[in-house]
Amino acid sequence: MKHKVGFVGLGLIGGSIAKAIRQYYPDYEIIAFDKNREALALATQESIIHVAATNIDDNFRHCSYIFLCAPVVYNTAYLKQIKNFLQEDCILTDVGSVKTNIHKEVESLGIGKYFIGGHPMAGSEKTGFGNSKAMLIENAYYILTPAKEAPKEKVDRYEEFVKNLRAIPLILDYAQHDYVTGAISHLPHIIASSLVNFIKDNDTSTELMKNLAAGGFKDITRIASSSPTMWQHICLTNKENISEILGGYIESLKNFKQLIDTSNEQALYWNFDSSKNYRNAIPASSAGPIKKAYAVYCDIIDEAGGIAAIATILASNSLNIKNIGIVNNREFEEGVLRIEFYDEASSKRATTLLQKFRYIVYER
Secondary structure (H helix, E strand, O other), rough: OOOEEEEOOOOOHHHHHHHHHHHHHHOEEEEOOOOOOHHHHHHHHHHOHHHOEEEOOOOOOOOOEEEEOOOOOHHHHHHHHHHHHHOOEEEEEOOOOOHHHHHHHHHHHHHHHHHEEEEEEOOOOOOOOOHOOOHHHHOOOEEEOOOOOOOOOHHHHHHHHHHHHEEEEOOOOOHHHHHHHHHHHHHHHHHHHHHHHHHHHOOOOOOHHHHHHHHHHHHHHHHHHHHHHHHHHHOOOOHHHHHHHHHHHHHHHHHHHHHHHOOOOOHHHHHHHHHHHHHHHHOOOOOOOOOOOOEEEEOOOOOOOOOHHHHHHHHOOOEEEEEEEOOOOOOOOOOOOEEEOOOOHHHHHHHHHHHHHHOOEEEE
């Protein structure tokens, strides 16, 4: 029997999962509905989907999997429409980073035997189908939150399906999921956004802070460029957990301020040392929501053609550069030139290659 997969929403995550399915399950039929007609047109043009649905209709009947990939608030609303097209062996899932609301709605509609919540812990500050790619979920944790009525056979089948898309499935209770992601995903976005706004509101008239912002500031605030609508919805749907976690974090900032005010040398050192050790213990291969940047830093002489020479060396050895540029503020950086790659293997190859050509290279 030919398998059919339905998508409600075809943005960055939905599009990336659809592309991964097209790559690893080329015989599967994919149908999609999205309010954004341009996304559907592009997906059809790229031969990712077979049917561009104008509504949630009979096209979604007889699906093996149905993915809800709209913003979290809308996913819950779409459940009532999808309910009419669920078959006995269908697995209904979502990709939202908040799970409690949709699980409660699933329970109230009596469709728990179909539902296995999903959260691929991957993403980008860029949005939309045009930025989607099959490798986005590769080696990323993909959390599964099965409804209590979901049969073990379906959970096992979906877990294997996720593995075959090259992601790493992890089964959690939905309430535990919302608390954990509130701390490691939602809180960092709030911190990044508030820090950017703080700098904006306190900058000099000539925007010195903005223009002198170093790599460290850009690294920890990069995620502030994510979709405002998505994060608005996340804060509203996971507000109890986020409020509790944010309250605890605010207290930790107050404690830090007190250590500075009282010049507590020992405690200040302990805080920085403790965070350094814990941060260094986080696996470099972890593909969580805050993506690792695969960058090398290289010393070059300020002369015409210096960057071009390095780019030529890398390109002639089939290394694709994601970004390259001079680091103007190196207060906390080593190396004049920053070269970012798409994966760890490329950054390691680049390091070896540039060292072979006598460049001084610093790998992060």
